[in-house]
Amino acid sequence: MPVKPNKSKIRIAVVGVGNCFSALYQGFAYYEEHKEEDVPGLMFKDIGGYAPTDIDVVAAFDVDRRKVGLPVGRAIFSKPNCARIFMPEVPAGPVVQMGNVLDGVSDYMLAQPEDEAFRISDAKPIDIVKAIKDSKADILVNYLPVGSQEATEFYAQAAIDAGVAFLNCIPVFIASNPVWEKKFVDAGLPVVGDDMRSAFGASILSQVLQELAFDRGFSVDFHQQINIGGNTDFNNMMVQSRLASKKTSKENVIRAQNDLRGIPVVKNSLFAGPSTYIPYLKDNKVAYFNLRLRGFGDAPVDLDIKLSVQDSENSAGVVIDAIRYLQVARELGVVGALRGPSAWTQKTPPQQMTYADSKAACEALAKRKLL
Numbered sequence: 001m002p003v004k005p006n007k008s009k010i011r012i013a014v015v016g017v018g019n020c021f022s023a024l025y026q027g028f029a030y031y032e033e034h035k036e037e038d039v040p041g042l043m044f045k046d047i048g049g050y051a052p053t054d055i056d057v058v059a060a061f062d063v064d065r066r067k068v069g070l071p072v073g074r075a076i077f078s079k080p081n082c083a084r085i086f087m088p089e090v091p092a093g094p095v096v097q098m099g100n101v102l103d104g105v106s107d108y109m110l111a112q113p114e115d116e117a118f119r120i121s122d123a124k125p126i127d128i129v130k131a132i133k134d135s136k137a138d139i140l141v142n143y144l145p146v147g148s149q150e151a152t153e154f155y156a157q158a159a160i161d162a163g164v165a166f167l168n169c170i171p172v173f174i175a176s177n178p179v180w181e182k183k184f185v186d187a188g189l190p191v192v193g194d195d196m197r198s199a200f201g202a203s204i205l206s207q208v209l210q211e212l213a214f215d216r217g218f219s220v221d222f223h224q225q226i227n228i229g230g231n232t233d234f235n236n237m238m239v240q241s242r243l244a245s246k247k248t249s250k251e252n253v254i255r256a257q258n259d260l261r262g263i264p265v266v267k268n269s270l271f272a273g274p275s276t277y278i279p280y281l282k283d284n285k286v287a288y289f290n291l292r293l294r295g296f297g298d299a300p301v302d303l304d305i306k307l308s309v310q311d312s313e314n315s316a317g318v319v320i321d322a323i324r325y326l327q328v329a330r331e332l333g334v335v336g337a338l339r340g341p342s343a344w345t346q347k348t349p350p351q352q353m354t355y356a357d358s359k360a361a362c363e364a365l366a367k368r369k370l371l
């Protein structure tokens, strides 16, 4: 069912008040303050009539005792968060409510030193569906730790039961899983996922390098993308059993460019994934790329690149766009997994696209047109 277009603000509820949400929430204040200036960091100023700051956080759920019970404006600066503080003064916002722990917290994270660990609150979990409904949210944004299969399914179902759209920023497959997509279609709701593709991150760089090689007639014999970082996400991914979906998701980005052109991926020629946690780096993620290509007359090309970014801030602009695409889609009555916006903003969308095709689909939706 289409909903009335162009409400003054899009209302979001958030699961996981970690580093990514910290960057997003600070970003709202930052772009509000610089509204009249041409500051970098955002891909689209206008999406279907919505500016980047036309988003209100109306509910937030977490399970860490240092965050639950605090207004989000303070919880984002609580440990173990370590994202850069670029807007120390932010609005207080709603109070963080106690979620359902399920598989969101691993024994490994509980055993970490205080400043790097998760610490479960002894507050009673609230009724999430009721809380989402009471907040009058339009969209639920999922920022749970990697490996939260049950918890993600729980919150995705809560979004459906509460009648809100879902933005799945993590590598648990919801938008790209036809069974889950059908649940959103049946509920008349749009979904975007899975696993954010940061604005200028390792995934988009790997994608365009792979595309460039193929478009220039080269073969790719080897593509390696090694990632290191010191934030909570990298720490959580030290548990190998939680990591599998992240590696699959990262490799999907590269593999898709072969699949779209019918070029087989040679066995053992591809590696993309988080490699280790180095606390000193905090939210600075460093990615090392090595590509070995062959071109004219079989001549070899060997390419080494180092990319160094602030991991959480790098993802926030993409989320600001994905939220607006979801809202515009909802107003147009589009249901299920949004192909273009998912391919543009996520690593594992329901349908992989080239850079140009996914951008074109998003530009059309930004003008309230469907390709």
Ligand SMILES: NC(=O)c1ccc[n+]([C@@H]2O[C@H](COP(=O)([O-])OP(=O)(O)OC[C@H]3O[C@@H](n4cnc5c(N)ncnc54)[C@H](O)[C@@H]3O)[C@@H](O)[C@H]2O)c1
Pocket: 015, 016, 017, 018, 019, 020, 021, 061, 062, 063, 064, 067, 081, 099, 100, 101, 102, 103, 104, 105, 118, 142, 143, 144, 145, 146, 151, 169, 170, 171, 195, 196, 197, 198, 231, 232, 233, 236, 311, 312, 314, 315
């Ligand atoms: N550039 C990026 O940083 C990037 C890119 C792509 C995907 N992601 C993904 O986004 C997700 C969030 O990243 P982050 O850096 O904010 O992680 P984080 O570890 O800093 O935050 C996760 C938060 O979830 C909370 N949590 C754990 N279990 C919960 C539960 N059951 N219910 C509610 N809250 C719970 C934790 O207490 C923590 O506050 C991760 O899965 C990450 O892989 C991040």
